[in-house]
Amino acid sequence: MERSEPDAADDNAMDSFLEKFQSQPYRGGFHEDQWEEAPWFGVTLSRPDLCCCRQMEQAKTYKDEGNDYFKEKDYKKAVISYTEGLKKKCADPDLNAVLYTNRAAAQYYLGNFRSALNDVTAARKLKPCHLKAIIRGALCHLELKHFAEAVNWCDEGLQIDAKEKKLLEVRAKADKLKRTEQRDMRKAKLKEKKEQTQNEALLQAVKVYFEDEDRAELYRVPPKSTLLQVLQHPRYFVKALTPAFLVFVGSSPFCKNYLRGRKVHQVK
Known part of the structure; x- marks a missing residue:
């Protein structure tokens, strides 16, 4: 089918429009300083929303970086990466809980049990039922010889998952050590009392x-x-x-x- 010749009236109308466009700026566009407010795909993103998304993406990047270091057993660098992720202060509590829990795991392997315990405590404030945080907290209490606290953390975790193998193992060990500690304390008190009685008699x-x-x-x-x-x-x-x-x-x-x-x- 042959194309029809363009109508002269249409050409004149287009020329008139172009002349007007060149002399008068288009008022419906977006200024370069307001590009964040462009309605992409029907969604208007404000500057705070974009900032939040950027913080979350950066926090995820640091989390992934920390995980890579952790797999390589470079726990010091893993701690640094997780810390940088937390510094982004993103608004996602689940992501922050993971960063705290992962950093706690790295601190645990470095032997920094108190720092690890502080991290899992912070993680549980954000996500009380975070099972990994509970397990690592119980392990930290065990290493710090807080046997009663270790048993309590295990009991709280077992309420979430009664078959969690690691919690069952830690609880059994902590309970045994707790009873041994209590027995030793009783013996020490009896010995002290006996020595005191002997000194008084002397x-x-x-x-x-x-x-x-x-x-x-x-x-x-x-x-x-x-x-x-x-x-x-x-x-x-x-x-x-x-x-x-x-x-x-x-x-x-x-x-x-x-x-x-x-x-x-x-x-x-």
């Missing part, structure tokens, strides 16, 4: 005196008196720069014979 058995040679009198020193208190007594005299005391076993025959007929004062 203090009761031992009698300490100092002698006033001028008056031929003895002064009994209370068990809890300090050396300074005794030296400050008006009837105590130091000879040859050396303090001297008489120490007896109070119930011994020698003590009884030595004290017989002597005047004894009690130091106050």
Whole structure:
């Protein structure tokens, strides 16, 4: 089919439009400084929305980078990458929870158990039921010898997944160590109490005196008196720069014979 010749009237109309377009700027377009507000595909993106999307993409990039370092067992670099991701402060709580949990795993392998515990605690504030965060938190408590806390974290995780193998293993180990710790504490307290009783019995058995040679009198020193208190007594005299005391076993025959007929004062 042959194309028809263009109508002269149409040509004149087009020429008129072009002349008008050149002399008068188009008012329906977007200025270069307002390109973010262009309605692409029917959606208007404001500057804050674009900023949020950019932060999220950057945080994801750092997360992926950290995961790569983690797989290579370069845990220090993994921590740095996850930290950079968290610094973006994106608005996605799930992504931030993953960054905290992954950084906790890297810190754990570096032996930084307290830092790892702080991270999983932060992750659970964002996502309380994050099972990986709970598992890693329980492991951190176990390494820090917080056995009761480890058991509690395991119990909270098992409420989410009662068959989680790692939680069951950690809980069994933590519970055993907790009971061992409690037993050792009981033994330590009994030993301490026994030693205290023995010391008190010894203090009761031992009698300490100092002698006033001028008056031929003895002064009994209370068990809890300090050396300074005794030296400050008006009837105590130091000879040859050396303090001297008489120490007896109070119930011994020698003590009884030595004290017989002597005047004894009690130091106050």
